[in-house]
Amino acid sequence: KEILIPGCRVLVRHEDGAKRKTAHSLIAAWKGDLLINFDSQAPNKVVEEALKSKWIPQYEDYDVIEREKTFGGSRFDFRLKKEGAPDYYLEVKGVTLEIDGMVSFPDAVTARGVKHLRELVEARKAGFGAGLILLVQLDRATHFSPNTAMDPYFTESLQYAMDHGVDLMAYTCLVTTDSLTLDQPIPIKM
Numbered sequence: 001k002e003i004l005i006p007g008c009r010v011l012v013r014h015e016d017g018a019k020r021k022t023a024h025s026l027i028a029a030w031k032g033d034l035l036i037n038f039d040s041q042a043p044n045k046v047v048e049e050a051l052k053s054k055w056i057p058q059y060e061d062y063d064v065i066e067r068e069k070t071f072g073g074s075r076f077d078f079r080l081k082k083e084g085a086p087d088y089y090l091e092v093k094g095v096t097l098e099i100d101g102m103v104s105f106p107d108a109v110t111a112r113g114v115k116h117l118r119e120l121v122e123a124r125k126a127g128f129g130a131g132l133i134l135l136v137q138l139d140r141a142t143h144f145s146p147n148t149a150m151d152p153y154f155t156e157s158l159q160y161a162m163d164h165g166v167d168l169m170a171y172t173c174l175v176t177t178d179s180l181t182l183d184q185p186i187p188i189k190m
Contacts, residue, residue, distance in 0.1 A: 002031070002097065002098075002099070003029050003031045003036060003096075004029060008029055008030060008031075009029065009030045010026060010027075010028065010029045010030075011026075011027040011028040011029070011177060012024040012025060012026055012027060013025050013027050025039070026038050026039075027039050028175065028177070031098065034098070034138060034139075034140055035138070035139075035175045035176070035177070036096050036098065036137060036138045036175065037096070037137035037138070037173065037175050037180045038096060038137070039137075039180070040094065042094070042137065042180050043092045043093070043094035043135040043137065044067075044077050044092050045180075046135060046173060046180055046181065046182055047077070047078070047090075047092045047133055047135060047182070048065065048067070048078070049182070050171075050182040051065050051078070051080070052065060055182055056133075056169075056171075056182070058131075058167065058169070059080060059088075059090075061082050061085075062080035062081060062082045062088065063081070063082055063083075064080065064081035064082070065078060065080055066078065066079045066080075066081070069089070071089050071119060071122070071123050071126075071128070072119045072122050072123070073115070073119065074115055074116055074119040076089045076090060076091050076116070076119075076120075077090060077091050077092045078090040078091075078092075080129070085129070086127055086128045086129055087128050087129070088128065088129030088130065088131065089120060089123045089128060089129070089130045089131075090130075090131050090132075090133065091116045091120060091131070091132050091133070092132075092133045092135055093105055093106075093113065093132065093133070093134050093135065094135050094137055095134050095135060095136045095137060095144065095170070096137050096138070097147065098138055098140075098141060101140065101141060101142040101143075102141070102142060102143055102144070102145055103134075103136045103138070103141040103143075103144050103145075103170070103186075104144065104145055104146065104147040104150075105134060105144070105146065105147060105154075106147055106150055106151050106154055107147065107150065108150065108151075109150065109151045109153075109154075110151055110154055111153075113151075113154050113157075114151075114153050114154055114157045116132075117132070117154070117157040117158060117160065117161045117166070118157060118160070118161075120132065120161055120166045121160060121161050121164045121165075121166060124164055124165045124166055125164070129167070130161075130165075130166045130167065131166060131167035131168070131169070132158075132161065132166060132167070132168050132169075133169055133170075133171060134168070134169070134170040134171070134188070135170075135171055135173065135182075136170060136171060136172045136173060136186065137173055137175065137180065138172065138173065138175055139172050139173060139174050139175050139183060140172075141170075141172050141186055142186065142187075143170075143186050143187045143188070143189050144170035144186060144187070144188045144189070145188075145189045145190070146158050146190065155190075158190070159190055162190070168188055169185055169188070170185065170186050170187075170188050171183065171184065171185050171186070172184055172185075172186055
């Protein structure tokens with residue numbers, strides 16, 4: 001509701017498929033002169049490329065990157081492996097809500113997001129590594145703060161995860177009309 005308003009400029013992609021309800025997917029939209037990527041598939045692709053290219057210092061020693069792996073009752077975006085260390089479960093959340101430079105998640109209540117955070121804590125308790133990357137799908141963000149007004153349970157779970165050793169990080173992206181690339185970390189402010 002903050003971006004997709006009458007008259008806003010958007011980028012769409014034509015999609016073929018008999019099961020689709022529409023012939024196009026929303027990829028990005030402009031909020032003034034700020035281009036925000038909305039492609040829900042993009043965050044995992046961006047993080048996977050960053051992991052493979054060793055662009056995220058915390059994960060540069062991991063040599064095996066597996067997609068969609070299960071721990072407990074959740075399927076996480078990645079499981080990372082390196083010799084001599086426990087497996088590491090990594091979840092990625094795409095962030096598109098921006099207000100005066102601050103970015104926030106979620107933009108709707110997310111029971112699934114809460115469950116993922118709780119399961120990441122359980123992975124830590126079981127001796128595994130666990131982390132959450134908040135991938136900011138725009139490039140002008142000063143910091144991340146959870147959207148407590150929208151989902152106080154997510155904020156509570158995020159703090160719980162931090163308190164129990166889950167690694168949390170937020171990264172901005174460079175966004176163009178034809179690409180989305182990992183850029184730089186930004187602070188997380190609870």
